[in-house]
Amino acid sequence: MSMQENVRQLDVRPQLHRKLDPFQLIMKTVRELGREEMLILHATLKPVPLFGLMKLKGFASRTEQVGERYWITAFLHKSQDQARLAGLQLNRWAVPHLEDEGSAVGTEEETPAGREGEAGGAARDQAMAADHGRADLDNRGLEPPQPMVRTLSALEHLAPGGTLTIHNDRTPVFLLEELHRLGYTYQSVTQADGSAIIWILKPAT
Known part of the structure; x- marks a missing residue:
């Protein structure tokens, strides 16, 4: 995990590759987030189950597939300037892991007013x-x-x-x-x- 520019990164690909549930680690990180911090989550799949839960906790999200079996999702509290999220290039945070390499496929946004996962x-x-x-x-x-x-x-x-x-x-x-x-x-x-x-x-x- 690293922090810079009010960003905290969490890579759960190792846990997912080993068929371990990273939910506890993700929620612990969310609880530790400062109100102005953005969470950048690295995963081997699109974290659809998290969208609805994070929306309930007051977070908007933006997700991008940056490689085969590699998704990066940003979560930012709705009290913050959502322009930070809208203009974010998530592939800048991409870090190869095991077989997760490839080109970006697409970007999607989930806002507090948007649809749930x-x-x-x-x-x-x-x-x-x-x-x-x-x-x-x-x-x-x-x-x-x-x-x-x-x-x-x-x-x-x-x-x-x-x-x-x-x-x-x-x-x-x-x-x-x-x-x-x-x-x-x-x-x-x-x-x-x-x-x-x-x-x-x-x-x-």
């Missing part, structure tokens, strides 16, 4: 079912960090006192740590096939 939007839609009081998410088959991001996004939209039931490929250790930190009550039950069903109760206040 597909995974975040799907989680929100399901969380708003049944009068916002109960929702179910099937996270099986999704690559990290999508299960964790979808779950936290759904909880953001769930009504206080509501319950969310999720089904994951395995016990989501990092998610359970985050739920504990946020003050949620939960119960996790491992199924015969190794998957896990977790019932989560959102605090009433």
Whole structure:
């Protein structure tokens, strides 16, 4: 990680190449950001699951594919001058890693008023079912960090006192740590096939 020009960089490609979930590291970095700092995230995929969650946290984003399996995304808090984001050339931050080399393919922007990421939007839609009081998410088959991001996004939209039931490929250790930190009550039950069903109760206040 490096910092310059009010920019903090985070490269999670090593974790993704090893099939590790970088969500905890990303959220830790977001919590440490100064209000004027921009986060430059390096990843092996377009971080669609993060767009909705970061929007809820008040961030706009701009993303660019700079190589095969190499995406750079910038996040900037909406309280800051968005011209910084609009005029940013993300490929200037490109750093080759393993096989991630190639030319830029395209650039997209996600602003606070823009659309949410597909995974975040799907989680929100399901969380708003049944009068916002109960929702179910099937996270099986999704690559990290999508299960964790979808779950936290759904909880953001769930009504206080509501319950969310999720089904994951395995016990989501990092998610359970985050739920504990946020003050949620939960119960996790491992199924015969190794998957896990977790019932989560959102605090009433």
